Amino acid sequence: MSVRDTARNQRDASWVPRKRRGAELVLTMMAVVIGVAAYAAVGLGTEGTIPADTFKLGGFLAVVAVATTLLVRRVAPYADPVLLPLVIALNGLGLAMIYRLDVGRQALDPDRAAFANGQLVWTTLGVVAFAVTLTLLRDHRRLQAFTYSFGLAAIVLLVLPLLPVVGREINGARIWINLGPFSFQPGEAAKVCLAIFFAGYLVVKRDALALAGRRFLGIDLPRGRDLGPILVAWLISIGVLVLQKDLGSSVLFFGLFVVMLYIATERPGWLVVGALLVTAGVTLGYWQFGHVRTRFDAWLDPFTGDAGYQVKTGLFGLAHGGILGTGWGQGSPQTTPYSFSDYIIASLGEELGLTGLMAILLIYGLIVERGLRIALTCRDGFGKLLAAGLAVSFALQVFVVVGGVTRLIPLTGLTTPFLAQGGSSIVLNWLIIALLLRISDQTRRPAPSPASLASSDTQVVRLP
Protein backbone atom coordinates (compact mmCIF):
# COMPACT_ATOMS: atom_id res chain seq x y z
CA MET A 1 0.00 0.00 0.00
CA SER A 2 1.41 3.34 -0.98
CA VAL A 3 1.71 6.35 1.29
CA ARG A 4 -1.19 7.98 -0.47
CA ASP A 5 -3.55 5.05 0.14
CA THR A 6 -2.64 4.92 3.80
CA ALA A 7 -3.36 8.60 4.17
CA ARG A 8 -6.72 8.24 2.48
CA ASN A 9 -7.73 5.27 4.59
CA GLN A 10 -6.82 7.07 7.76
CA ARG A 11 -8.89 10.03 6.73
CA ASP A 12 -11.91 7.92 5.83
CA ALA A 13 -11.73 6.16 9.14
CA SER A 14 -12.20 9.34 11.13
CA TRP A 15 -15.78 10.40 11.79
CA VAL A 16 -17.83 11.49 8.87
CA PRO A 17 -19.95 14.60 9.40
CA ARG A 18 -23.59 14.12 8.50
CA LYS A 19 -25.01 16.55 5.99
CA ARG A 20 -28.59 16.33 7.30
CA ARG A 21 -30.03 18.09 4.28
CA GLY A 22 -33.23 16.00 4.60
CA ALA A 23 -33.81 17.27 8.13
CA GLU A 24 -33.26 20.78 6.84
CA LEU A 25 -35.93 20.32 4.17
CA VAL A 26 -38.49 19.02 6.68
CA LEU A 27 -37.77 21.89 9.09
CA THR A 28 -37.96 24.41 6.25
CA MET A 29 -41.38 23.11 5.24
CA MET A 30 -42.54 23.46 8.85
CA ALA A 31 -41.23 27.03 8.83
CA VAL A 32 -43.26 27.78 5.69
CA VAL A 33 -46.35 26.27 7.31
CA ILE A 34 -45.82 28.56 10.33
CA GLY A 35 -45.61 31.65 8.12
CA VAL A 36 -48.68 30.76 6.05
CA ALA A 37 -50.70 29.68 9.10
CA ALA A 38 -49.89 32.97 10.83
CA TYR A 39 -51.01 34.92 7.76
CA ALA A 40 -54.25 32.97 7.46
CA ALA A 41 -54.91 33.32 11.19
CA VAL A 42 -54.50 37.10 10.91
CA GLY A 43 -57.27 37.19 8.29
CA LEU A 44 -59.52 34.94 10.36
CA GLY A 45 -58.90 37.03 13.46
CA THR A 46 -59.48 40.44 11.90
CA GLU A 47 -62.01 39.91 9.11
CA GLY A 48 -63.29 36.40 9.66
CA THR A 49 -62.01 35.09 6.33
CA ILE A 50 -58.72 33.79 5.05
CA PRO A 51 -57.06 36.74 3.26
CA ALA A 52 -57.15 36.60 -0.54
CA ASP A 53 -53.41 36.78 -0.99
CA THR A 54 -52.60 33.98 1.47
CA PHE A 55 -51.75 31.79 -1.49
CA LYS A 56 -49.54 34.51 -2.89
CA LEU A 57 -47.62 34.73 0.39
CA GLY A 58 -47.62 30.95 0.80
CA GLY A 59 -46.24 30.61 -2.71
CA PHE A 60 -43.62 33.26 -2.01
CA LEU A 61 -42.44 31.59 1.19
CA ALA A 62 -42.45 28.16 -0.45
CA VAL A 63 -40.36 29.47 -3.37
CA VAL A 64 -37.91 31.13 -0.96
CA ALA A 65 -37.66 27.94 1.09
CA VAL A 66 -37.19 25.59 -1.87
CA ALA A 67 -34.77 27.92 -3.67
CA THR A 68 -32.58 28.47 -0.60
CA THR A 69 -32.49 24.79 0.43
CA LEU A 70 -31.64 23.72 -3.12
CA LEU A 71 -28.92 26.35 -3.30
CA VAL A 72 -27.45 25.23 0.03
CA ARG A 73 -27.57 21.59 -1.14
CA ARG A 74 -25.64 22.58 -4.23
CA VAL A 75 -23.03 25.11 -3.10
CA ALA A 76 -22.69 24.39 0.63
CA PRO A 77 -23.65 20.72 1.07
CA TYR A 78 -22.14 20.36 4.53
CA ALA A 79 -23.56 23.60 5.95
CA ASP A 80 -25.50 23.68 9.20
CA PRO A 81 -29.00 22.23 8.67
CA VAL A 82 -30.88 24.24 11.32
CA LEU A 83 -29.98 27.87 10.60
CA LEU A 84 -31.95 28.27 7.38
CA PRO A 85 -35.32 26.93 8.67
CA LEU A 86 -35.03 29.07 11.81
CA VAL A 87 -34.49 32.17 9.73
CA ILE A 88 -37.35 31.41 7.34
CA ALA A 89 -39.68 30.88 10.30
CA LEU A 90 -38.72 34.25 11.81
CA ASN A 91 -39.10 35.98 8.46
CA GLY A 92 -42.56 34.44 7.94
CA LEU A 93 -43.68 35.48 11.43
CA GLY A 94 -42.42 39.00 10.79
CA LEU A 95 -44.25 39.28 7.46
CA ALA A 96 -47.51 38.05 9.04
CA MET A 97 -47.20 40.49 11.95
CA ILE A 98 -46.41 43.43 9.69
CA TYR A 99 -49.47 42.59 7.57
CA ARG A 100 -51.59 42.30 10.70
CA LEU A 101 -50.39 45.73 11.91
CA ASP A 102 -51.10 47.25 8.47
CA VAL A 103 -54.69 46.07 8.82
CA GLY A 104 -54.93 47.34 12.40
CA ARG A 105 -53.29 50.71 11.76
CA GLN A 106 -55.35 51.41 8.67
CA ALA A 107 -58.49 50.63 10.62
CA LEU A 108 -57.44 53.42 13.00
CA ASP A 109 -56.56 55.83 10.20
CA PRO A 110 -56.89 54.88 6.50
CA ASP A 111 -54.07 57.26 5.52
CA ARG A 112 -51.35 55.28 7.27
CA ALA A 113 -48.76 53.59 5.11
CA ALA A 114 -48.84 49.84 4.56
CA PHE A 115 -45.52 48.07 4.93
CA ALA A 116 -46.23 44.41 4.15
CA ASN A 117 -45.57 44.62 0.41
CA GLY A 118 -42.38 46.63 0.87
CA GLN A 119 -41.19 44.05 3.37
CA LEU A 120 -41.89 41.31 0.83
CA VAL A 121 -39.69 43.12 -1.69
CA TRP A 122 -36.91 43.56 0.85
CA THR A 123 -37.12 39.90 1.84
CA THR A 124 -36.69 38.98 -1.83
CA LEU A 125 -33.63 41.24 -2.01
CA GLY A 126 -32.32 39.64 1.19
CA VAL A 127 -32.68 36.15 -0.28
CA VAL A 128 -30.92 37.33 -3.45
CA ALA A 129 -28.07 38.75 -1.33
CA PHE A 130 -27.96 35.41 0.50
CA ALA A 131 -27.78 33.45 -2.76
CA VAL A 132 -25.15 35.71 -4.31
CA THR A 133 -22.93 35.60 -1.21
CA LEU A 134 -23.16 31.86 -0.87
CA THR A 135 -22.52 31.27 -4.59
CA LEU A 136 -19.67 33.71 -5.12
CA LEU A 137 -17.88 33.29 -1.81
CA ARG A 138 -16.65 29.68 -1.93
CA ASP A 139 -14.15 30.09 0.89
CA HIS A 140 -14.64 32.56 3.72
CA ARG A 141 -10.87 32.85 4.19
CA ARG A 142 -10.70 34.95 1.04
CA LEU A 143 -12.36 37.73 3.02
CA GLN A 144 -9.28 37.88 5.22
CA ALA A 145 -7.28 39.30 2.32
CA PHE A 146 -9.57 42.35 2.37
CA THR A 147 -9.31 43.00 6.12
CA TYR A 148 -8.38 46.66 5.86
CA SER A 149 -10.70 47.30 2.92
CA PHE A 150 -13.59 46.15 5.09
CA GLY A 151 -12.37 48.38 7.93
CA LEU A 152 -12.32 51.35 5.58
CA ALA A 153 -15.71 50.40 4.11
CA ALA A 154 -17.19 50.31 7.61
CA ILE A 155 -15.98 53.83 8.33
CA VAL A 156 -17.25 55.15 4.96
CA LEU A 157 -20.63 53.50 5.52
CA LEU A 158 -20.88 55.09 8.96
CA VAL A 159 -19.96 58.55 7.70
CA LEU A 160 -22.33 58.48 4.69
CA PRO A 161 -25.51 59.52 6.53
CA LEU A 162 -23.74 62.61 7.90
CA LEU A 163 -23.05 63.94 4.39
CA PRO A 164 -25.43 66.68 3.22
CA VAL A 165 -27.12 65.25 0.09
CA VAL A 166 -27.25 61.51 0.65
CA GLY A 167 -27.98 61.62 4.37
CA ARG A 168 -31.49 61.72 5.73
CA GLU A 169 -32.65 62.41 9.28
CA ILE A 170 -35.67 60.54 10.63
CA ASN A 171 -36.89 60.95 14.20
CA GLY A 172 -33.78 62.76 15.38
CA ALA A 173 -31.35 60.06 14.29
CA ARG A 174 -29.27 60.72 11.21
CA ILE A 175 -28.60 57.13 10.20
CA TRP A 176 -30.32 56.77 6.83
CA ILE A 177 -29.17 57.43 3.29
CA ASN A 178 -31.39 58.04 0.26
CA LEU A 179 -31.42 55.34 -2.39
CA GLY A 180 -33.97 56.56 -4.89
CA PRO A 181 -37.40 55.93 -3.40
CA PHE A 182 -35.97 53.83 -0.57
CA SER A 183 -33.88 54.80 2.39
CA PHE A 184 -31.13 52.55 3.64
CA GLN A 185 -29.48 52.23 7.05
CA PRO A 186 -25.76 51.75 6.30
CA GLY A 187 -25.02 51.03 9.96
CA GLU A 188 -26.27 47.48 9.43
CA ALA A 189 -23.76 46.93 6.65
CA ALA A 190 -21.04 48.62 8.73
CA LYS A 191 -21.67 46.05 11.45
CA VAL A 192 -20.81 43.15 9.12
CA CYS A 193 -17.78 45.01 7.69
CA LEU A 194 -16.50 45.73 11.20
CA ALA A 195 -16.94 42.09 12.24
CA ILE A 196 -14.84 41.00 9.23
CA PHE A 197 -12.25 43.69 9.96
CA PHE A 198 -11.95 42.80 13.65
CA ALA A 199 -11.70 39.09 12.82
CA GLY A 200 -9.03 39.59 10.14
CA TYR A 201 -7.04 41.99 12.27
CA LEU A 202 -7.23 40.13 15.56
CA VAL A 203 -6.35 36.75 14.08
CA VAL A 204 -3.02 38.21 12.94
CA LYS A 205 -2.35 40.27 16.04
CA ARG A 206 -3.79 38.14 18.82
CA ASP A 207 -0.50 36.75 20.01
CA ALA A 208 1.07 40.18 20.00
CA LEU A 209 -1.98 41.49 21.88
CA ALA A 210 -2.04 38.68 24.42
CA LEU A 211 1.63 38.01 25.03
CA ALA A 212 3.57 41.22 24.43
CA GLY A 213 2.95 44.20 26.68
CA ARG A 214 2.95 45.29 30.27
CA ARG A 215 0.83 44.12 33.14
CA PHE A 216 -1.10 46.81 34.96
CA LEU A 217 -3.55 46.29 37.85
CA GLY A 218 -3.81 42.59 37.00
CA ILE A 219 -4.74 43.32 33.39
CA ASP A 220 -2.32 42.74 30.54
CA LEU A 221 -2.11 45.93 28.53
CA PRO A 222 -1.01 45.42 24.93
CA ARG A 223 1.51 47.60 23.15
CA GLY A 224 0.18 50.76 21.59
CA ARG A 225 1.21 49.86 18.06
CA ASP A 226 -0.69 46.56 18.20
CA LEU A 227 -3.85 48.12 19.48
CA GLY A 228 -3.61 51.33 17.46
CA PRO A 229 -5.53 50.57 14.25
CA ILE A 230 -8.32 48.80 16.06
CA LEU A 231 -8.72 51.61 18.57
CA VAL A 232 -8.81 54.16 15.75
CA ALA A 233 -11.50 52.19 13.90
CA TRP A 234 -13.47 51.87 17.09
CA LEU A 235 -13.13 55.53 18.09
CA ILE A 236 -14.24 56.68 14.64
CA SER A 237 -17.28 54.41 14.66
CA ILE A 238 -18.29 55.42 18.16
CA GLY A 239 -17.66 59.10 17.41
CA VAL A 240 -19.84 58.95 14.32
CA LEU A 241 -22.55 57.19 16.26
CA VAL A 242 -22.52 59.84 18.95
CA LEU A 243 -22.85 62.51 16.26
CA GLN A 244 -25.72 60.57 14.69
CA LYS A 245 -27.36 60.01 18.08
CA ASP A 246 -27.75 56.32 17.39
CA LEU A 247 -27.49 54.77 20.84
CA GLY A 248 -28.36 51.19 20.01
CA SER A 249 -25.65 50.81 17.40
CA SER A 250 -23.04 52.38 19.72
CA VAL A 251 -23.79 49.75 22.32
CA LEU A 252 -23.80 46.99 19.69
CA PHE A 253 -20.49 47.99 18.08
CA PHE A 254 -18.77 48.45 21.40
CA GLY A 255 -20.02 45.09 22.66
CA LEU A 256 -18.86 43.41 19.46
CA PHE A 257 -15.43 45.02 19.82
CA VAL A 258 -14.94 43.95 23.42
CA VAL A 259 -16.21 40.40 22.99
CA MET A 260 -14.10 39.76 19.88
CA LEU A 261 -11.05 41.09 21.69
CA TYR A 262 -11.84 38.74 24.56
CA ILE A 263 -12.30 35.73 22.26
CA ALA A 264 -9.11 36.49 20.33
CA THR A 265 -6.83 37.04 23.31
CA GLU A 266 -8.52 34.77 25.89
CA ARG A 267 -8.03 37.53 28.49
CA PRO A 268 -11.12 38.08 30.69
CA GLY A 269 -9.58 41.44 31.64
CA TRP A 270 -11.01 42.91 28.45
CA LEU A 271 -14.56 42.20 29.65
CA VAL A 272 -13.83 44.09 32.87
CA VAL A 273 -12.35 47.01 30.95
CA GLY A 274 -15.35 46.92 28.57
CA ALA A 275 -17.88 46.93 31.40
CA LEU A 276 -16.10 49.89 33.05
CA LEU A 277 -16.02 51.80 29.75
CA VAL A 278 -19.74 51.14 29.15
CA THR A 279 -20.57 52.41 32.64
CA ALA A 280 -18.43 55.50 32.07
CA GLY A 281 -19.97 56.10 28.62
CA VAL A 282 -23.52 55.71 29.84
CA THR A 283 -22.92 58.04 32.79
CA LEU A 284 -21.33 60.62 30.52
CA GLY A 285 -24.15 60.27 27.99
CA TYR A 286 -26.74 60.70 30.72
CA TRP A 287 -25.25 64.00 31.89
CA GLN A 288 -24.25 65.35 28.47
CA PHE A 289 -27.00 64.39 26.02
CA GLY A 290 -30.67 65.22 26.38
CA HIS A 291 -31.82 62.27 24.31
CA VAL A 292 -30.00 59.77 26.52
CA ARG A 293 -31.60 61.29 29.62
CA THR A 294 -35.03 61.10 27.99
CA ARG A 295 -34.52 57.38 27.31
CA PHE A 296 -33.41 56.79 30.90
CA ASP A 297 -36.37 58.66 32.36
CA ALA A 298 -38.77 56.74 30.11
CA TRP A 299 -37.15 53.53 31.31
CA LEU A 300 -37.17 54.29 35.04
CA ASP A 301 -40.62 55.86 35.13
CA PRO A 302 -42.67 55.30 31.96
CA PHE A 303 -46.00 56.05 33.62
CA THR A 304 -45.48 59.78 34.15
CA GLY A 305 -45.03 62.19 31.28
CA ASP A 306 -45.19 61.67 27.54
CA ALA A 307 -41.64 60.37 27.04
CA GLY A 308 -42.56 56.91 28.21
CA TYR A 309 -45.71 56.57 26.09
CA GLN A 310 -44.27 53.94 23.78
CA VAL A 311 -42.71 51.93 26.60
CA LYS A 312 -45.97 52.15 28.53
CA THR A 313 -48.27 50.99 25.72
CA GLY A 314 -45.81 48.23 24.87
CA LEU A 315 -45.97 46.97 28.46
CA PHE A 316 -49.77 47.17 28.47
CA GLY A 317 -49.75 45.16 25.25
CA LEU A 318 -47.57 42.45 26.78
CA ALA A 319 -49.80 42.36 29.86
CA HIS A 320 -52.90 42.13 27.65
CA GLY A 321 -51.35 39.12 25.91
CA GLY A 322 -50.72 37.21 29.14
CA ILE A 323 -49.59 33.59 29.00
CA LEU A 324 -51.33 32.42 25.82
CA GLY A 325 -51.83 35.74 24.02
CA THR A 326 -54.95 37.22 22.49
CA GLY A 327 -54.54 35.28 19.24
CA TRP A 328 -53.64 36.64 15.80
CA GLY A 329 -55.66 39.74 15.00
CA GLN A 330 -57.44 39.75 18.36
CA GLY A 331 -55.27 42.19 20.34
CA SER A 332 -54.60 45.85 19.69
CA PRO A 333 -50.82 46.10 19.17
CA GLN A 334 -51.35 48.82 16.54
CA THR A 335 -51.86 51.44 19.28
CA THR A 336 -48.15 51.35 20.16
CA PRO A 337 -46.00 53.75 18.10
CA TYR A 338 -43.63 51.84 15.78
CA SER A 339 -45.41 48.61 16.62
CA PHE A 340 -44.19 47.23 13.26
CA SER A 341 -40.48 47.93 13.69
CA ASP A 342 -38.91 48.68 17.08
CA TYR A 343 -41.86 47.29 18.98
CA ILE A 344 -42.68 44.22 16.91
CA ILE A 345 -41.61 42.02 19.83
CA ALA A 346 -44.28 43.65 22.01
CA SER A 347 -46.82 43.18 19.20
CA LEU A 348 -45.96 39.49 18.91
CA GLY A 349 -45.96 39.21 22.71
CA GLU A 350 -49.49 40.60 22.83
CA GLU A 351 -50.95 38.30 20.18
CA LEU A 352 -48.93 35.13 20.86
CA GLY A 353 -48.49 35.64 24.60
CA LEU A 354 -45.57 34.57 26.75
CA THR A 355 -45.73 31.10 25.18
CA GLY A 356 -45.20 32.44 21.67
CA LEU A 357 -42.60 34.99 22.73
CA MET A 358 -40.59 32.27 24.47
CA ALA A 359 -40.66 30.21 21.26
CA ILE A 360 -39.40 33.22 19.30
CA LEU A 361 -36.64 33.89 21.82
CA LEU A 362 -35.69 30.20 21.66
CA ILE A 363 -35.41 30.49 17.87
CA TYR A 364 -33.04 33.43 18.37
CA GLY A 365 -31.15 31.45 21.00
CA LEU A 366 -30.77 28.53 18.60
CA ILE A 367 -29.44 30.80 15.85
CA VAL A 368 -26.84 32.21 18.25
CA GLU A 369 -26.02 28.71 19.53
CA ARG A 370 -25.43 27.48 15.97
CA GLY A 371 -23.20 30.50 15.29
CA LEU A 372 -21.07 29.84 18.38
CA ARG A 373 -21.00 26.12 17.58
CA ILE A 374 -19.67 26.93 14.10
CA ALA A 375 -17.03 29.12 15.74
CA LEU A 376 -16.04 26.30 18.11
CA THR A 377 -15.63 23.66 15.43
CA CYS A 378 -14.07 25.96 12.82
CA ARG A 379 -10.50 24.99 12.04
CA ASP A 380 -9.00 28.34 11.05
CA GLY A 381 -8.66 31.31 13.37
CA PHE A 382 -10.26 33.83 11.04
CA GLY A 383 -13.43 31.79 10.54
CA LYS A 384 -13.62 31.16 14.28
CA LEU A 385 -13.45 34.84 15.11
CA LEU A 386 -15.81 35.87 12.31
CA ALA A 387 -18.47 33.28 13.23
CA ALA A 388 -18.19 34.18 16.91
CA GLY A 389 -18.38 37.89 16.11
CA LEU A 390 -21.46 37.52 13.92
CA ALA A 391 -23.18 35.30 16.49
CA VAL A 392 -22.35 37.68 19.33
CA SER A 393 -23.55 40.72 17.39
CA PHE A 394 -26.80 38.87 16.67
CA ALA A 395 -27.20 38.00 20.37
CA LEU A 396 -26.39 41.53 21.52
CA GLN A 397 -28.86 43.02 19.07
CA VAL A 398 -31.70 40.76 20.25
CA PHE A 399 -30.79 41.44 23.88
CA VAL A 400 -30.75 45.22 23.42
CA VAL A 401 -34.09 45.24 21.57
CA VAL A 402 -35.99 42.74 23.70
CA GLY A 403 -34.43 44.11 26.88
CA GLY A 404 -35.53 47.61 25.86
CA VAL A 405 -39.08 46.57 25.03
CA THR A 406 -39.52 44.56 28.24
CA ARG A 407 -37.97 47.41 30.29
CA LEU A 408 -34.95 45.43 31.47
CA ILE A 409 -32.62 48.11 30.06
CA PRO A 410 -33.34 51.57 28.61
CA LEU A 411 -34.92 51.42 25.16
CA THR A 412 -32.55 52.05 22.26
CA GLY A 413 -33.31 51.94 18.58
CA LEU A 414 -32.12 48.68 17.05
CA THR A 415 -34.00 46.44 14.67
CA THR A 416 -35.22 42.99 15.69
CA PRO A 417 -33.42 40.70 13.23
CA PHE A 418 -35.73 39.18 10.56
CA LEU A 419 -38.94 40.30 12.31
CA ALA A 420 -38.95 44.09 12.23
CA GLN A 421 -39.96 46.13 9.22
CA GLY A 422 -36.87 47.64 7.65
CA GLY A 423 -35.02 46.85 4.46
CA SER A 424 -31.37 47.19 5.38
CA SER A 425 -31.76 45.02 8.43
CA ILE A 426 -33.39 42.12 6.61
CA VAL A 427 -30.94 42.17 3.68
CA LEU A 428 -27.87 42.29 5.92
CA ASN A 429 -29.18 39.62 8.26
CA TRP A 430 -29.72 37.25 5.32
CA LEU A 431 -26.15 38.03 4.33
CA ILE A 432 -24.91 37.21 7.84
CA ILE A 433 -26.67 33.84 7.63
CA ALA A 434 -24.99 33.21 4.26
CA LEU A 435 -21.58 33.90 5.85
CA LEU A 436 -22.32 31.59 8.78
CA LEU A 437 -23.47 28.81 6.43
CA ARG A 438 -20.34 29.25 4.33
CA ILE A 439 -18.08 28.95 7.39
CA SER A 440 -20.01 25.93 8.69
CA ASP A 441 -19.77 24.24 5.29
CA GLN A 442 -15.99 24.64 5.40
CA THR A 443 -15.93 23.43 9.00
CA ARG A 444 -18.00 20.29 8.64
CA ARG A 445 -16.63 19.26 5.25
CA PRO A 446 -14.20 16.32 5.45
CA ALA A 447 -10.61 17.57 5.25
CA PRO A 448 -9.20 17.60 1.72
CA SER A 449 -6.59 14.97 0.96
CA PRO A 450 -3.08 16.06 1.96
CA ALA A 451 -1.73 13.27 -0.30
CA SER A 452 -0.67 15.58 -3.09
CA LEU A 453 1.69 17.31 -0.68
CA ALA A 454 2.97 14.12 0.85
CA SER A 455 3.85 12.60 -2.50
CA SER A 456 5.58 15.63 -3.95
CA ASP A 457 9.28 16.12 -3.31
CA THR A 458 9.22 19.79 -4.14
CA GLN A 459 8.65 22.07 -1.23
CA VAL A 460 5.52 24.15 -1.70
CA VAL A 461 6.03 27.84 -1.12
CA ARG A 462 2.98 29.95 -0.46
CA LEU A 463 3.48 33.68 -0.68
CA PRO A 464 1.63 35.63 1.99
Added chain:
Amino acid sequence: MSELTLTLIKLGFLAVLWLFVLSAVSVVRSDIFGTKATAGPRTAARPAAAKPEKTRRPKRAGRGRPSHLHVVEGPNAGQSVPLGDGPVLLGRGTDAAIRLDDDYVSTRHARFATNGEQWFVEDLGSTNGTYLGSQRITSPVPIEPGVQVRLGKTIVELRK
Protein backbone atom coordinates in the same frame (compact mmCIF):
# COMPACT_ATOMS: atom_id res chain seq x y z
CA MET B 1 -66.03 33.42 13.68
CA SER B 2 -66.96 32.05 17.07
CA GLU B 3 -64.90 32.58 20.18
CA LEU B 4 -64.20 28.87 20.40
CA THR B 5 -62.81 28.59 16.85
CA LEU B 6 -60.52 31.55 17.42
CA THR B 7 -59.24 30.05 20.67
CA LEU B 8 -58.61 26.76 18.90
CA ILE B 9 -56.74 28.57 16.10
CA LYS B 10 -54.68 30.44 18.69
CA LEU B 11 -53.72 27.29 20.60
CA GLY B 12 -53.15 25.37 17.39
CA PHE B 13 -50.75 28.00 16.11
CA LEU B 14 -48.78 28.03 19.37
CA ALA B 15 -48.60 24.24 19.23
CA VAL B 16 -47.23 24.31 15.66
CA LEU B 17 -44.71 27.00 16.64
CA TRP B 18 -43.44 24.95 19.57
CA LEU B 19 -43.41 21.78 17.50
CA PHE B 20 -41.12 23.56 15.07
CA VAL B 21 -38.81 24.84 17.82
CA LEU B 22 -38.61 21.43 19.47
CA SER B 23 -37.89 19.69 16.16
CA ALA B 24 -35.10 22.18 15.53
CA VAL B 25 -33.73 21.40 19.00
CA SER B 26 -33.87 17.67 18.30
CA VAL B 27 -31.95 18.13 15.04
CA VAL B 28 -29.34 20.15 16.93
CA ARG B 29 -29.21 17.39 19.54
CA SER B 30 -28.68 14.58 17.06
CA ASP B 31 -26.24 16.82 15.27
CA ILE B 32 -24.12 16.90 18.40
CA PHE B 33 -24.36 13.22 19.33
CA GLY B 34 -25.09 11.71 15.95
CA THR B 35 -21.73 11.84 14.23
CA LYS B 36 -20.99 8.30 13.18
CA ALA B 37 -17.61 6.69 12.82
CA THR B 38 -17.38 4.41 9.83
CA ALA B 39 -15.67 1.07 10.32
CA GLY B 40 -12.10 1.19 9.10
CA PRO B 41 -8.61 0.06 9.98
CA ARG B 42 -8.21 2.90 12.44
CA THR B 43 -11.42 2.41 14.41
CA ALA B 44 -10.82 -1.31 14.52
CA ALA B 45 -7.39 -0.76 15.97
CA ARG B 46 -8.43 1.95 18.35
CA PRO B 47 -10.00 -0.03 21.24
CA ALA B 48 -6.85 -2.09 21.61
CA ALA B 49 -4.62 0.94 21.52
CA ALA B 50 -6.82 3.06 23.72
CA LYS B 51 -7.03 0.70 26.67
CA PRO B 52 -3.44 0.66 27.84
CA GLU B 53 -3.30 4.40 27.34
CA LYS B 54 -6.22 4.91 29.68
CA THR B 55 -4.70 2.92 32.47
CA ARG B 56 -1.45 4.80 32.04
CA ARG B 57 -3.01 8.25 32.08
CA PRO B 58 -3.15 8.99 35.86
CA LYS B 59 0.58 8.37 36.23
CA ARG B 60 1.35 10.28 33.09
CA ALA B 61 -0.28 13.50 34.24
CA GLY B 62 2.49 14.20 36.73
CA ARG B 63 5.57 12.66 35.20
CA GLY B 64 5.10 12.16 31.50
CA ARG B 65 4.32 15.68 30.39
CA PRO B 66 6.94 17.42 28.28
CA SER B 67 8.86 19.96 30.31
CA HIS B 68 10.70 21.85 27.59
CA LEU B 69 10.90 22.52 23.87
CA HIS B 70 14.27 21.66 22.38
CA VAL B 71 15.85 22.76 19.11
CA VAL B 72 17.39 19.64 17.59
CA GLU B 73 18.75 20.93 14.32
CA GLY B 74 19.39 24.25 12.62
CA PRO B 75 21.23 27.46 13.48
CA ASN B 76 19.82 27.48 17.02
CA ALA B 77 20.50 23.79 17.74
CA GLY B 78 20.83 23.02 21.42
CA GLN B 79 18.68 25.86 22.67
CA SER B 80 15.55 25.07 24.62
CA VAL B 81 12.70 26.82 26.33
CA PRO B 82 10.80 25.57 29.42
CA LEU B 83 7.10 24.81 28.88
CA GLY B 84 4.45 26.17 31.21
CA ASP B 85 0.70 26.39 30.67
CA GLY B 86 0.87 29.17 28.12
CA PRO B 87 1.49 28.97 24.39
CA VAL B 88 5.04 29.12 23.00
CA LEU B 89 5.68 31.13 19.87
CA LEU B 90 8.45 30.21 17.45
CA GLY B 91 9.79 32.47 14.72
CA ARG B 92 12.36 35.07 13.80
CA GLY B 93 10.51 37.93 15.49
CA THR B 94 11.41 39.54 18.80
CA ASP B 95 8.26 38.23 20.47
CA ALA B 96 9.17 34.57 19.83
CA ALA B 97 10.13 32.34 22.75
CA ILE B 98 13.22 31.22 20.84
CA ARG B 99 14.42 33.72 18.24
CA LEU B 100 15.24 31.34 15.41
CA ASP B 101 18.16 32.58 13.38
CA ASP B 102 16.94 30.73 10.26
CA ASP B 103 16.26 32.52 6.97
CA TYR B 104 13.58 29.98 6.03
CA VAL B 105 11.53 30.72 9.15
CA SER B 106 8.83 33.41 9.19
CA THR B 107 8.71 36.19 11.78
CA ARG B 108 5.84 34.45 13.55
CA HIS B 109 6.06 30.93 12.26
CA ALA B 110 4.37 28.41 14.53
CA ARG B 111 2.86 28.12 17.94
CA PHE B 112 2.93 25.32 20.50
CA ALA B 113 -0.06 25.35 22.84
CA THR B 114 -1.51 22.98 25.41
CA ASN B 115 -5.02 22.25 26.66
CA GLY B 116 -3.65 20.89 29.94
CA GLU B 117 -3.16 17.31 28.78
CA GLN B 118 -1.93 17.42 25.24
CA TRP B 119 0.42 19.71 23.33
CA PHE B 120 -0.52 20.97 19.89
CA VAL B 121 1.49 22.64 17.16
CA GLU B 122 -0.20 25.19 14.91
CA ASP B 123 1.20 26.92 11.85
CA LEU B 124 0.65 30.69 11.93
CA GLY B 125 0.45 31.24 8.18
CA SER B 126 4.20 30.95 7.63
CA THR B 127 5.65 31.20 4.14
CA ASN B 128 7.46 27.87 4.10
CA GLY B 129 5.13 25.94 6.35
CA THR B 130 5.52 23.70 9.36
CA TYR B 131 6.04 19.99 8.74
CA LEU B 132 5.49 16.80 10.67
CA GLY B 133 7.64 14.39 8.75
CA SER B 134 6.81 15.15 5.12
CA GLN B 135 3.29 16.34 5.94
CA ARG B 136 2.68 20.07 5.94
CA ILE B 137 0.24 20.92 8.72
CA THR B 138 -2.78 23.09 8.03
CA SER B 139 -4.53 22.93 11.39
CA PRO B 140 -3.46 22.42 15.02
CA VAL B 141 -2.01 18.92 15.34
CA PRO B 142 -1.47 17.08 18.66
CA ILE B 143 2.15 16.05 19.18
CA GLU B 144 3.86 13.69 21.57
CA PRO B 145 7.30 14.24 23.15
CA GLY B 146 10.04 13.14 20.77
CA VAL B 147 8.12 13.88 17.58
CA GLN B 148 10.18 16.14 15.34
CA VAL B 149 8.60 19.26 13.96
CA ARG B 150 10.34 21.08 11.11
CA LEU B 151 10.18 24.84 10.53
CA GLY B 152 12.37 26.01 7.65
CA LYS B 153 15.76 24.38 8.31
CA THR B 154 15.10 24.12 12.03
CA ILE B 155 13.85 20.95 13.72
CA VAL B 156 12.34 21.13 17.19
CA GLU B 157 10.83 18.54 19.50
CA LEU B 158 9.15 18.37 22.90
CA ARG B 159 11.17 16.68 25.63
CA LYS B 160 10.26 15.36 29.05
